Amino acid sequence: MNRRPVEERLQDFDEVATGLSEQNAVLEALRCMECPRPLCVNGCPVSIDIPGFINAIANEDFRKAAHIIKQDNMLPAICGRVCPQEAQCQSTCILGKKDKPVRIGALERFVADWERENGVETPETAPATGKRIAVVGSGPAGITAATECLRAGHEVTIFESLHAAGGVLTYGIPAFRMPKDIVQFEIDQVLALGAELKLNHIVGRSVPVDELLAYDAVFIGTGAGLPYFMGIKGERFSGVYTANEFLTRVNLMHANKFPEFDTPLIRGSRVAVVGGGNVAMDSARVARRLGAKVYLIYRRREEDLPAREEEVANAIQEGVEFVCCANPTRILGGPQVQGIKCIRMEMCECDESGRPVPRACTEAGSTFTLDVDVVIEAIGQGPNPLLAGLIPDLKRGKRGTIEVDEDGRTSIPHVFAGGDIATGAATVIWAMGSAKKAAAAINKMLAEN
Amino acid sequence: MYKIVKRDQIADNIFEFWINAPHVTKTGRAGQFVVLRIDENGERIPLTISATKGDDVRIVFMATGKTTQQLAAMQVGESIRDVAGPLGKPSDVKKWGRCAVIGGGVGIACLPILARELREAGNDVTGIIGARNEGLLLLEDELRDACDELVICTDDGSKGHHGYPADVLKEMVSDQILDAVWIIGPAIMMKITSLATFDSGIKTFVSLNPIMVDGTGMCGSCRVTIAGEMKFACVDGPEFDAHEVDWDELMNRQRTYTGQEKESLEHYHEHKCHCGDHQ
């Protein structure tokens, strides 16, 4: 992906990756070997007809390309930007064995952007059925489920507890990676199909559970918004943030523009981000844009970082200092943060996921201290417990997820769930895919009775 | 958009607003709060549900900083961009027996709805309210009506008992006439007042007011330590057992943005709209 120069992008929150021109997209598409048994499709969680849409690009029929992608992926402008392609479709591309794989993600994004600029086809909708569906949460899962149910002719109300729709796409992923006008565009599409969006409505509270269950069908897409803490000393000091809080203050509340916007933030001059996933990379890169020196503390090796490859590369370019094989043991200071104490980790035998298990080194001299004034914890999130805990008879999984079958059906017959609330924190494409299945099951159920 | 249907100044620098918000009033109960955001540039701030009537919710606030001062300048007919709620858990209302509900400063506003619910549940309720002086007392008549008995205290003796609600509470504790107590006010007042019931083991609730952002359990800004464990005040509370609260931590965290709050207020006064349409 082409990127804007580092010095320039550190000054703003505009998108880093610039996308492909028409000409380059066609050239890239022409690299595709059109394998008879395309492995890329196996690598895609929702099995997009990848050779099909790439072939359409090669023939310069971009509208057809968009049409092909949208049969399986409702949110290509988003997935083209945030999917971990290097671990999915591109990892199985045959060209990758000798050379670079086809840049499937960049092509997907190109097609979606082209379509947005040239007019999106309004999907056909079935005649009104008079059936009412409640969708809880307006993240990728909720948006997808709502669209599919609207197309089947049902009446859909989307409830969102925050003052803006989009879920993590709005409050979590920064604009330099996920431009907010693109998120808004996707939301506008659902609204154009006739969805009613009720912001500031916390289902379970603003909408009591009995009222929710009175809908003909319910889709729960409340996400994994519960931040985890390390459980070490000093986490209560001012200047210790969860990634969710730090990112929400900036992305949703615009604390980077304080005092023009009212929400304050401790920017920090030296910031430690703890974690190695996308959430950690986003936090680190936001902190860099706010002018801090940034350390990213990760307990495994650099090659084990679970974040998207492209974002790790971006973070390195933007001057984030990686402190790998280290784990915080305590935050120093009080009541403000004055430093973070860490211990070196050694890598032991691999676990089932194939990653080495880190263990704290015991020999003397294994600890060190970083002089920081802000600590951001990005060590993971759990399923949002609020609503799930208020619905009696709703079966919950081990870590607080809502238990569902393959079609997203929960233990209550007309209640379905999808996205992070069902899988635990995962990815946009999985949220979209599972919501699509659940919506298909809802539509089938409502057609039958 | 949520319309302001009624507004009054009810004490020195303290305002009462009625806002049309049917989604809040449907289930809103004592102990719960709303989060509001005045406009696109606004901060999300939590305010307790002080009463509900039909589709309207009442909030009572002191105009201390940027957001509350801006709010205080709004007029009937104008709208607030976002009101989310009801948030938090309702108060633990059940038949306790004899209850005292104690309010300090603007915290007094939270008492009428609580007293009424407690009485409906069959409790005998004493209200004790305190303020620095008579000018800062509020909702007296409403409380006299909502409680079986009302005791008024002022720090300077300008009205009622010369002293603090804690003095009155101490007496009631030594007379052994209490089964449950609620204390709502500034953190320091809740901390000190709740010492009165510490040895007696009388169940004592306080409503914690840490800095919040979403109010839905998503950010962790509102984390407090209760009996050594981390809790999120917006979803696990805001009411907790007073004797289990780590008060110093709460008060330290409340001061996190002192400098920026001042800056924000100064910026507001410099850039305030002078068109004359809003007051």
Ligand SMILES: Cc1cc2nc3c(=O)[nH]c(=O)nc-3n(C[C@H](O)[C@H](O)[C@H](O)COP(=O)(O)OP(=O)(O)OC[C@H]3O[C@@H](n4cnc5c(N)ncnc54)[C@H](O)[C@@H]3O)c2cc1C
């Ligand atoms: C910082 C960050 C970076 C990420 N980067 C990537 C990436 O690069 N690539 C990728 O694929 N994935 C990424 N992810 C993960 C991805 O964003 C999620 O997997 C995805 O958003 C899940 O979608 P969802 O719809 O299930 O939930 P969410 O997006 O979490 O949306 C849930 C919505 O439900 C609302 N809600 C919750 N409870 C209620 C209620 N009771 N009533 C009403 N509304 C409610 C919430 O406010 C929220 O808006 C990232 C996540 C984060 C936090």
Ligand SMILES: Cc1cc2nc3c(=O)[nH]c(=O)nc-3n(C[C@H](O)[C@H](O)[C@H](O)COP(=O)(O)OP(=O)(O)OC[C@H]3O[C@@H](n4cnc5c(N)ncnc54)[C@H](O)[C@@H]3O)c2cc1C
């Ligand atoms: C659950 C809860 C219920 C509350 N109910 C009431 C009420 O009924 N009436 C009332 O007058 N006040 C109430 N408060 C406090 C109220 O939220 C703050 O006074 C308000 O946010 C101040 O905003 P400001 O911009 O005017 O002042 P600022 O100058 O920004 O701050 C003044 C003080 O308010 C606190 N504060 C600032 N921002 C927040 C925030 N986002 N969340 C919480 N506290 C903050 C800080 O401790 C600060 O020292 C409540 C707080 C909580 C947590």
Ligand code: FES
């Ligand atoms: S205010 Fe964000 S978790 Fe409570």
